[in-house]
Amino acid sequence: MATSFIFFYFVINSEENGTPLPYYIIGQTKMTAKHKRMILISLAGIFVLIPAGLVSRHISSIPEETGDAIWAMMVFCLWRIIFVKKDLRLIAIVSLAHSFLVEFSQLIHWPWLVSFRSTFWGHMMLGQGFLWTDLLAYLIGIAVIYSVYNWAERRCCMS
DSSP states (O other): OHHHHHHHHHHHOOOTTOOOHHHHHTTOSOOOHHHHHHHHHHHHHHHHHHHHHHHHTTOTTSOHHHHHHHHHHHHHHHHHHHTTTSOHHHHHHHHHHHHHHHHHHTTOOOHHHHHHHTSHHHHHHHOSSOOHHHHHHHHHHHHHHHHHHHHHHHHHSOO
């Protein structure tokens, strides 16, 4: 996971003014009202998606993959907060790569990792057991949230 973050850091860290990425995260550059609204939209999305994902696991009539799609949507929201000044397409690619890496990491069975996955937080963050259908659920979830963000940012955040 650390390797993927370092990779994404170098891929995404290509701002026109040359300011390194950590300065954006810690607020060293000027945030416009548009960027602040995008962060608020993302936070609202997270606060809606987390309970929705948890509830989806307890209602038997909702397919299990729905929770996986909602998890990928939440990952998109998190990446949108971190890289608020980046294009949505890039956020979608990074979110999909992140989701796929987490899913493929479920093929690794190191004792400490299996132990962490058996906890509530480990299960929520990393899941348990690789399934090909989860990859499709992630793709669908990110496509849906990308569409929602694309609409919301055009409607609410143009300035």
